[in-house]
Amino acid sequence: MLSPEEWGIVGLSLKVGGVAVLATLPIAFALAWLLARYRFPGRVVLDALVHLPLVLPPVVTGWLLLIAFGPFGPVGRWLESWFGVSLMFRWTGAALAAAIMALPLMVRAMRLSIEGIDRRLEGAARTLGATPWHSFWTISLPLALPGVLAALVLGFARSIGEFGATITFVSNIPGETRTLPLAIYSALQVPGGEAMVTRLALLSVALSLGALILSEYLVRCTHGGRQRHGD
Numbered sequence: 001m002l003s004p005e006e007w008g009i010v011g012l013s014l015k016v017g018g019v020a021v022l023a024t025l026p027i028a029f030a031l032a033w034l035l036a037r038y039r040f041p042g043r044v045v046l047d048a049l050v051h052l053p054l055v056l057p058p059v060v061t062g063w064l065l066l067i068a069f070g071p072f073g074p075v076g077r078w079l080e081s082w083f084g085v086s087l088m089f090r091w092t093g094a095a096l097a098a099a100i101m102a103l104p105l106m107v108r109a110m111r112l113s114i115e116g117i118d119r120r121l122e123g124a125a126r127t128l129g130a131t132p133w134h135s136f137w138t139i140s141l142p143l144a145l146p147g148v149l150a151a152l153v154l155g156f157a158r159s160i161g162e163f164g165a166t167i168t169f170v171s172n173i174p175g176e177t178r179t180l181p182l183a184i185y186s187a188l189q190v191p192g193g194e195a196m197v198t199r200l201a202l203l204s205v206a207l208s209l210g211a212l213i214l215s216e217y218l219v220r221c222t223h224g225g226r227q228r229h230g231d
Contacts, residue, residue, distance in 0.1 A: 053165075
């Protein structure tokens with residue numbers, strides 16, 4: 001059984017992960033569509049920048065966020081002066097760090113789904129008088145939807161497991177930025193914290209494993225649906 005403190009950590013982690021993937025969804029889908037459907041100068045550079053958080057040390061990502069969104073950073077100063085918003089030492093900053101780290105996985109899953117769409121179906125809809133937007137909403141998006149859902153699940157799993165960028169950008173504040181991985185790290189530093197570490201670690205494994213299984217199921221649904229459509 002989890003203690004009230006541990007339930008609070010779980011709740012904060014779920015909130016951070018949920019906000020991160022929902023805020024990232026439109027950006028990730030737009031990038032995935034752009035990379036899957038268009039050829040343009042600088043496409044390779046854009047693709048590399050999107051996937052950079054996968055290979056960059058998370059601490060470096062957190063440091064870059066600190067430079068950009070800190071109180072003296074260009075974006076952070078603008079948010080503070082115009083909207084009175086500060087991401088430092090706030091759960092919203094943790095959500096931003098999680099979103100940045102989840103973005104590459106989400107874009108990749110959506111891109112693969114978009115690239116697998118039979119464009120002849122879209123062409124047939126156009127010949128029948130469908131506008132590009134109508135074709136997108138009635139054909140392209142429904143066919144890509146399982147991949148989009150898989151991307152959301154993977155992004156959520158990555159978000160609740162984010163550590164390095166979060167602790168570098170918004171520190172490790174109980175009740176505000178201390179998500180599951182940060183709580184596990186903190187408990188490891190305290191004598192007698194092994195029981196808390198075990199409970200939170202097992203919960204993290206269960207959440208991550210469930211997310212991977214659900215993502216794989218959605219991917220299989222995508223392929224199965226296309227095979228049936230092709231038949």
